[in-house]
Amino acid sequence: MEENDVVETIEQAEAELVEESEIEESQDELSKANERIAELEAKLSDAENRILRNQADFENYKRRVRLDQESATTYRAxxxxxxxxxxxxxxxxxxxxxxxxxxxxxxxxxxxxxxxxxxxxxxxxxxxxxxxxxxxxxxxxxxxxxxxxxxxxxxxxxxxxxxxxxxxxxxxxxxxxxxxxx
Missing domain, CATH: 2.30.22.10 (Head domain of nucleotide exchange factor GrpE)
Structure with missing residues (x-):
């Protein structure tokens, strides 16, 4: 093998190492992004549940107020x-x-x-x-x-x-x- 072939092989190996390093960094970034997405989805789900509970509580409150008003009207005397x-x-x-x-x-x-x-x-x-x-x-x-x-x-x-x-x-x-x- 000639010197040029050796240099070429070394350069190819270095290029492959750089590519592997970039792939690993990309995978780490992707993994962190997936974790952040999962965290945000959990927060969104929690917020949606709180909103639904608040809506249900408000509907129950409106129903209780309406029943109290009806009762007050019916039994006002x-x-x-x-x-x-x-x-x-x-x-x-x-x-x-x-x-x-x-x-x-x-x-x-x-x-x-x-x-x-x-x-x-x-x-x-x-x-x-x-x-x-x-x-x-x-x-x-x-x-x-x-x-x-x-x-x-x-x-x-x-x-x-x-x-x-x-x-x-x-x-x-x-x-x-x-x-x-x-």
Missing amino acids: QSLVNDLLPALDNFERALQVEAKDEHSKSILQGMDMVYRGIVEALKKEGVEAIESVGVQFDPHFHQAVMQVEEADAESNIVLEEFQKGYKLKDRVLRPAMVKVNQ
Whole structure:
């Protein structure tokens, strides 16, 4: 081999080494770029999940606010009705008094008109008296304050009502106080 061939072979070997070195550097850069891409994809996925959770939380918040507003609208009269129930009870007790003279009768008649007006206004708001006497005892609507045993009545039937119960639409404001057959 001649000197030129040796030089040429050495130059080719050096060129191959340079190429291999450049390839290794390119592979290292590619590996680092792939790691960075994986890191960024993970961050993007995490950000997308946070956004989806925030959107779901916001939708739940909007639904809760809407339900609260609907409930407030539906039961807006509840506190007023609760305050009126004792006065309504007193009206009922007063109307049970027997009138002995004309003056008393006219007063009772006026009280009855006021009582009916209040009851009618409450009905317009959705207030209803709870049925009690003669119906099956229901702890959601009745509060048993007495139990008796009467042979001629069915078991667990309300025999007497001591205090009327009321409900506003589907919500019980006050359960009826009743006497129940065992």
